[in-house]
Amino acid sequence: MNVIEVQNLKKHYPVRKPFKALKHVKALDGVSFSVPTKKTLGIVGESGCGKSTLAKTLMRLEVPTDGSVSLSGTDFTNMTGKDFHSAIQMIFQDPYNSINPRKKAWQLIAEPLLINTDLSKDECFKIACETMKKVGLRPELAHRYPHMFSGGQRQRIGIARALVMQPKVMILDEPVSALDVSIQAQVLNLLMKLQDDMDLTYLFISHDLHVVKHISDEILVMYLGKVVEYGARDKVFDDPKHPYTKALVASSPSILKEASDEPAIQGELPSPLNPPSGCAFHKRCPMATERCSKETPELTEKFGRKVACFEV
Amino acid sequence: MSETIALDLIDENEHVPDSFIKEFWNHFKQNKGAVAGLALIIVFVLIALAAPLLAPYNPTFLQDNALRLPPIWAEGGTWSYPLGTDDVGRDILSRLIHGARISMGIGFAVVILSLTSGLFLGLFAGYYGGKVDRLIMRFIDIVMAFPSILLAITVVSVMGPGISNAIIAVAIVAIPNFTRIVRASVMAERKKQYVMASKTFGASNFRIMVFEILPNCLAPLIVQATLGFSDGILNAAALGFLGLGAQPPTPEWGTMLADARPFIESSPWMVTLPGLCILFSVLGFNLFGDGLRDALDPRLKK
Amino acid sequence: MLLEVEDLSITFDTAKGALQATRQVSFKLAQGETLGIVGESGCGKSITNLAIMGLLPDTATVHAKKLHFDGADLQSLSESEFRKIRGDKIGMIFQDPMSALNPSFTVGFQIDETLKEHCPEMDKSARAARALELMNQVGIPAPAERLKNYAHELSGGMSQRVMIAMAIACKPKLLIADEPTTALDVTIQAQIMKLLKDLQKEYQMAMILVTHDLGVVAQNADRIQVMYAGEVVESAKSKELLAAPAHPYTDGLLSSLPGKKATAFRQPLPSIAGMVPDLRARPKGCQFNPRCLKAEDKCKTELPALTHEQDRQLRCFYPVEGTV
Numbered sequence: 001m002n003v004i005e006v007q008n009l010k011k012h013y014p015v016r017k018p019f020k021a022l023k024h025v026k027a028l029d030g031v032s033f034s035v036p037t038k039k040t041l042g043i044v045g046e047s048g049c050g051k052s053t054l055a056k057t058l059m060r061l062e063v064p065t066d067g068s069v070s071l072s073g074t075d076f077t078n079m080t081g082k083d084f085h086s087a088i089q090m091i092f093q094d095p096y097n098s099i100n101p102r103k104k105a106w107q108l109i110a111e112p113l114l115i116n117t118d119l120s121k122d123e124c125f126k127i128a129c130e131t132m133k134k135v136g137l138r139p140e141l142a143h144r145y146p147h148m149f150s151g152g153q154r155q156r157i158g159i160a161r162a163l164v165m166q167p168k169v170m171i172l173d174e175p176v177s178a179l180d181v182s183i184q185a186q187v188l189n190l191l192m193k194l195q196d197d198m199d200l201t202y203l204f205i206s207h208d209l210h211v212v213k214h215i216s217d218e219i220l221v222m223y224l225g226k227v228v229e230y231g232a233r234d235k236v237f238d239d240p241k242h243p244y245t246k247a248l249v250a251s252s253p254s255i256l257k258e259a260s261d262e263p264a265i266q267g268e269l270p271s272p273l274n275p276p277s278g279c280a281f282h283k284r285c286p287m288a289t290e291r292c293s294k295e296t297p298e299l300t301e302k303f304g305r306k307v308a309c310f311e312v
Numbered sequence: 313m314s315e316t317i318a319l320d321l322i323d324e325n326e327h328v329p330d331s332f333i334k335e336f337w338n339h340f341k342q343n344k345g346a347v348a349g350l351a352l353i354i355v356f357v358l359i360a361l362a363a364p365l366l367a368p369y370n371p372t373f374l375q376d377n378a379l380r381l382p383p384i385w386a387e388g389g390t391w392s393y394p395l396g397t398d399d400v401g402r403d404i405l406s407r408l409i410h411g412a413r414i415s416m417g418i419g420f421a422v423v424i425l426s427l428t429s430g431l432f433l434g435l436f437a438g439y440y441g442g443k444v445d446r447l448i449m450r451f452i453d454i455v456m457a458f459p460s461i462l463l464a465i466t467v468v469s470v471m472g473p474g475i476s477n478a479i480i481a482v483a484i485v486a487i488p489n490f491t492r493i494v495r496a497s498v499m500a501e502r503k504k505q506y507v508m509a510s511k512t513f514g515a516s517n518f519r520i521m522v523f524e525i526l527p528n529c530l531a532p533l534i535v536q537a538t539l540g541f542s543d544g545i546l547n548a549a550a551l552g553f554l555g556l557g558a559q560p561p562t563p564e565w566g567t568m569l570a571d572a573r574p575f576i577e578s579s580p581w582m583v584t585l586p587g588l589c590i591l592f593s594v595l596g597f598n599l600f601g602d603g604l605r606d607a608l609d610p611r612l613k614k
Numbered sequence: 615m616l617l618e619v620e621d622l623s624i625t626f627d628t629a630k631g632a633l634q635a636t637r638q639v640s641f642k643l644a645q646g647e648t649l650g651i652v653g654e655s656g657c658g659k660s661i662t663n664l665a666i667m668g669l670l671p672d673t674a675t676v677h678a679k680k681l682h683f684d685g686a687d688l689q690s691l692s693e694s695e696f697r698k699i700r701g702d703k704i705g706m707i708f709q710d711p712m713s714a715l716n717p718s719f720t721v722g723f724q725i726d727e728t729l730k731e732h733c734p735e736m737d738k739s740a741r742a743a744r745a746l747e748l749m750n751q752v753g754i755p756a757p758a759e760r761l762k763n764y765a766h767e768l769s770g771g772m773s774q775r776v777m778i779a780m781a782i783a784c785k786p787k788l789l790i791a792d793e794p795t796t797a798l799d800v801t802i803q804a805q806i807m808k809l810l811k812d813l814q815k816e817y818q819m820a821m822i823l824v825t826h827d828l829g830v831v832a833q834n835a836d837r838i839q840v841m842y843a844g845e846v847v848e849s850a851k852s853k854e855l856l857a858a859p860a861h862p863y864t865d866g867l868l869s870s871l872p873g874k875k876a877t878a879f880r881q882p883l884p885s886i887a888g889m890v891p892d893l894r895a896r897p898k899g900c901q902f903n904p905r906c907l908k909a910e911d912k913c914k915t916e917l918p919a920l921t922h923e924q925d926r927q928l929r930c931f932y933p934v935e936g937t938v
Contacts, residue, residue, distance in 0.1 A: 046799035047770075059512045081514040090512045098505035102527035112513035150889050151655075161509075180654035181826060185870035185885035192880055207800060210829075210873025215880060233879070251804035253829030255856050256874060263804040268769050338629060 001072070002034040003201045004058075004088070004169050009067035011050075011057050015273060025272045027053040029225040030067070032299075035218070037168070038195065040202040042216030042233070044209060044248065048269050050225040051205045055171050058203070059090050072168060082116045089162035093174035095154035099146050099161075105132070106142035109160045116165065131160040134197075136190060152183035159190065163198070171203045176211060188215065209252040213237050221245045224272060224280040231305020241303055241312045243285045279309070287311045339607040346603020352596030359409055360416040367406035371563040375401035380579045396581050398572065404582065407563035408589055414564045415545050415593060418479055422544030423537050425483035430490020431526075431533070437491065438498025439521050449495070452488045460485040461550055468556040475548075475564070478557035482547040486540050493536050497529035531608035535601055542597035549590050565590050616787060616820050617643040617666070620680035624661055624844075627673045633893050635661045635674070636844040640920060640927075645787065648814065648821040650835025650852070652828060652867075654890055658844035659824045663790045666822075667706060668696035684787055702732045705781030709793035711773035715765035721776050722761030725749075725783065732784045748779040753809055771802035778809065785817050792824045807834055828871060832856055839927075840864045843891055843901040850926040860926065860933040862906045900930070908932045 011028040028050045035041045045051055056062045058069060060076065069076045071087040079087065089112070092098035099108050109131055110124035119127070129139035135156040146154055155175065162170055175191065176184040192215060195202060206212045212219065219236040221229040221244065229242040240246045243265075250264035267284040270276055276283050282292035291310055299308040341347060359366060369375075375397060382389045383396040383404075395405040437448040455463065467481035501507065502525065510524050551557035552566025560567060565586040572582035622639040625632050636658035643649050651659045664670050666681070668688065681688040684703060691699070700706075708714045716724060725745045729736060736744065749757030752775040765773060774794065781789060791810065795803035811834065814821055823835055831838050832852060839849040840861065848861040859865040866886040888905040891897050897904050903913040912931055920929045 046801065056508075061508065061511055085512075085514050090509070092505050092509055094505055098509050100506045100510075100524055100528070111510065111515070115513050115515050115519070152889065158509075161513075165513075180890075181828065181867055182654060182870060182886040183889070185872070185883040186887075188872065189882045189885060192882065209800075210871065213879075214872035214883070247801055251800045253800075253803070253807075253827060253833050254873065255828050255832040255868065255871065257833075259804070259807065259833035261808075263801070263808045265801050266805070268771050268802060269799075342629075 001037060003037045003072055004203070005034040005070045006058070007032050007068045007070075009054070009057060009069065010065045011053050011062055012065045023273055026225045026275070027272070028057060028064075031222070031225075031227055032067075033218075033220055033227070033230060035169075035201050035203065037201055038199050039217045040195070040204050040215055042212035042219045043203060043205045043222065044207065044212055044219065045222035046207065046248075046269060048224070048272060049222040051222060052173065053225075054222075055090060055173050055203075055205060058088065058171060060084065085112060085116050086165045086167055088169040088171065089165055089167040090171040090173065091155075091158050091162050091175050094178050095151050095158060096178075098158055099154060101146050104143050104145055105137070105149070105157055108146070108157055109164060111161060112165045127164055128160070131164050132156075134163065134194070135160045136186075150183075151179055152186060155179060155187055156190070159187075159194070163194070166198070167200070169201045169203065171205070173205045174207070175204075177206060177208060184211070191215070209237065209248060210254065221248065224269065224275055226280060226308065227299055227306070228281065228308050229305060230299065235303070235305045239303075241305070241307045242309050243287050243311075244281050247284075336607050340603055343603040343606055345599045346606070349596045349599025349601075349603060352592055353600055356412050356593050356596065357416060360413040363409050363413045367403075367409040369403040369406040371402060371407045371410040372561045373402065375403070377401070380575065380582070382579070383581050383585075386581065395585055396579075398568075398582055399575060399579075402561075402563075404585055407568060408565070408585060410563045411565045411568065411586065411589065412593070414475070414558065414562065415548070415590075418475070418482075418548040418564075419541040419544040419597075421479045422483045422486060422548070423540045425479065426486035426540060426544075427490050427533070427537055429483075430487045431494050433487070434491040434494025435498055435521055435526065438495035439502060439517070439525065441499075445495075448491070452491050455484065456488045461547065464547055464551060465554065465556060468551060473556045473559060475558045475562070478548050478551045479544075481551065482544050485547060486543060489536055489540065489543075490533070493532050494529055497532055498525055501525045501528050532605075535605040535608060538597055538601035538604055542594040542601070545590065545597070546594050615642045615682075616645050616647075616684055617641075618680050618682040619662075619666070620678060622662065622665060622676070622678040622681060624658070624665055624670065625675045625677075627675070628894075631894055634844060634896070635893065636665075636841075638920065639841075639844075639846050641839055641846065641849060643788070643820045643822065645820055646814070646818045647837065648823055648835045650823045650825065650831030650838045651841060652825060652831050652838060653841035654826065656843075656890055656893065657841040659841050660792055661844075662841075663706070663792060663822060663824060667700055667704060667790065668693070669700075701728065701781075701786070702784045703786050704788045704790060705784070705786040706790040706792065707774065707777045707781050707794050709796050711770060711777045711797065712765060714777055715768075715773055717765050719764070720761065721763050721765070721768070725761070725776070725780055728780045728783050744783070745779075748783055749776075751782075751813070752776070752779045753805075754779075770798050771806065774798065774806055775809070778806075778813070782813055782817065782819075786819060788820045788822070789814070790822045790824070793826070794823070795830065796825065796827070803830070810834075828867065840867070843896065844893060845901055845929060846920060846927060847902065847929045848927065854926065858934075860928050861902075861930050862908050862932075862934060863902050865934050866905075908934075 012024040106128040109128040247264035278293040282288040381397040437445040464481040471477040549566030553570045558564035568586040729741045869884040900913040903909040
């Protein structure tokens with residue numbers, strides 16, 4: 001069964017400028033996906049592609065303009081706070097910015113419990129300590145403040161905090177990109193172990209294709225609020241079809257391959273306020289034809305994955 | 313390299329950083345001026361607390377036989393009245409000692425009043441933004457558009473002179489400082505990810521404001537509170553001097569200054585001594601406040 | 615040799631005691647060569663470059679047997695002589711291009727200021743022409759209009775291009791790029807690295823590329839120098855280092871990278887346990903010994919020297935087998 005099912009999710013922000021017509025930034029424009037239980041969906045794309053808006057909308061921090069999200073079959077707008085928070089939790093990118101520096105480790109970890117349950121402080125403390133063990137932190141450190149922890153340890157606190165409600169789905173927003181290389185592997189290993197132990201379903205947002213590829217069963221590639229390619233990891237990364245996915249894979253630096261002589265794509269992301277007509281990618285696309293500048297390609301099943309491109 | 317995955321990564325001999333207070337004190341004590349300021353404050357507070365024990369006379373008791381006696385270092389001074397007496401024969405030392413009580417009390421009351429109201433206004437304005445922010449900040453702008461002492465005089469003239477009214481007047485004048493400082497730091501903190509993280513756990517706005525954001529805005533607030541203390545003392549003394557604050561025979565420093573004005577040439581100590589008390593207490597709080605700011609400001613660390 | 619650094623040690627005076635940010639760092643750089651410096655935060659890679667630029671704060675003390683750049687002894691230079699070298703002969707670009715540009719002035723004005731400072735012989739029109747040429751060279755579309763823009767009107771990639779234009783304005787002999795693409799998206803990163811390579815070829819510049827991204831150095835550096843806790847632990851030609859890392863730390867870093875053939879899907883990644891030592895409380899002996907699986911008693915008491923063998927520098931008693 002699909003633990004999370006997202007249908008045609010849209011989030012448009014109105015932008016008002018004096019003396020100009022009202023415009024909308026389409027941060028999310030018809031995103032659909034579903035993830036079966038205990039699987040990982042990797043979401044990749046560059047800044048401005050809508051990854052963060054997607055995370056915020058799924059966490060009910062933003063009200064979707066259109067579309068639906070259901071968690072284990074229930075529409076998420078109909079869920080009570082407690083049900084919702086024990087269904088889905090989120091881990092943030094920056095371990096320095098995302099935890100309150102004035103709280104002790106256990107208070108940080110127990111926060112969701114204190115807000116959503118009637119457990120006593122002692123019980124919360126106990127659960128926090130147990131969760132610390134699960135994420136590889138010694139419970140003796142429960143009374144320390146965040147500045148006494150390293151970046152990797154802080155990220156573990158963030159992970160523990162998301163785990164105390166025993167959610168089914170976890171949104172991981174660039175969980176390792178702020179960490180040093182030698183710590184990244186530790187945290188990734190922890191995340192994979194937790195997924196197996198606690199039957200978690202992950203939405204893994206990252207710009208690092210190697211990391212995403214290592215952990216994800218399926219990949220969703222986004223560009224300017226739209227899904228451009230969506231399918232199994234080996235299909236999407238080993239044999240990318242959409243020109244943007246191809247460019248991403250080619251640009252991603254690796255110790256295994258030489259840099260290509262020419263950058264994979266020229267130009268930069270267009271302004272989301274004035275997206276190009278037709279396919280949003282056509283101005284940077286080496287395969288673009290006239291049709292691409294007029295019509296918007298739909299996400300269609302091709303070569304065993306979904307691609308939004310006329311030319312494949 | 314290794315096949316095993318180490319999950320417990322904490323080195324047993326890891327270096328434990330100093331506690332916040334220790335780190336703060338290490339930083340603070342390097343600033344000699346601030347330490348001197350703290351010492352001054354402690355002296356004044358101790359004097360204020362122990363005023364009845366320290367003062368040799370009742371501050372309002374009139375000595376008929378000892379009018380305008382000079383202090384001991386001047387010609388004609390006696391040890392019975394070390395700092396001399398005033399025009400109606402009250403012991404100036406006793407009056408100054410009791411004056412410390414009143415001034416410290418005024419400073420404390422002013423800070424409590426202005427801080428709490430400024431804190432609430434700033435918290436709401438900074439957190440909610442938009443219309444709430446505009447409404448609150450326009451009110452603050454209006455308060456700030458008046459010269460502060462003029463505003464205080466207006467308030468006192470409406471409510472009538474007296475210490476408690478003076479305190480309220482001076483507190484109103486100080487509200488904008490607190491509001492602006494709280495609003496600025498709330499607006500900076502509001503954007504941080506930990507606030508968003510709290511929202512993802514379903515924390516209410518009240519919880520986020522009071523338990524998440526507020527503790528992180530305390531540093532500038534403490535500094536402003538210290539400086540507000542000195543402003544309060546100064547403004548209350550000014551009102552006292554104008555006859556709108558504490559009323560005679562209350563031994564308030566500003567009022568003493570006003571009473572002594574006619575004798576500024578014949579008995580200069582009567583003006584000098586309360587003036588010096590105001591100077592040193594205000595100086596103490598200002599030095600301490602500056603030291604606090606340096607020690608608490610994370611930008612200056614390392 | 616364009617740049618020669620020998621036994622560079624930088625010590626910071628802090629409230630909590632002396633902090634040795636780097637010790638005995640030695641490397642050489644020839645004209646046109648690219649040296650990639652990798653390491654984790656706090657390993658001293660950025661500090662080393664600040665020392666070369668003479669930009670360290672006053673709390674730092676620099677000791678070096680040799681710190682020579684282009685025939686000049688950097689240690690004996692006065693501040694004004696250093697200023698002449700900075701920008702003129704050594705250019706630098708930073709991680710965060712958005713904050714490296716002054717938000718209150720136009721891009722054109724800032725490029726003009728750089729030219730005024732370092733090329734006093736140019737008159738106003740010559741400088742304007744050069745600014746336009748530079749903008750073209752770093753691949754900025756519609757350069758004439760862009761010169762009138764402020765920093766906030768440019769994207770991250772564009773700002774970094776402008777920073778590069780300013781850094782190469784005087785055709786420096788050495789370009790120091792400190793995490794030049796960390797704040798940028800991968801497709802833009804590829805464009806910027808390509809641009810840097812082209813410019814390097816054109817001007818015969820040497821480049822020091824500081825980054826934490828092993829992929830970026832692997833693809834762009836001739837030599838790679840790995841730093842740990844302020845020390846050089848290993849340095850060799852890129853291909854040799856990547857193919858056969860000799861220091862256990864280098865080996866650990868490389869094997870912890872996901873996305874290699876050896877690390878299959880969802881297999882636990884080999885990782886280095888523990889964390890970087892506190893530089894105020896350094897461990898005895900080899901700095902890596904508390905995290906090293908090959909550490910013996912000797913490693914815990916004695917600091918291995920930096921050995922030079924063929925073209926590889928190494929600081930280890932028990933290197934990974936089959937390499938040296």
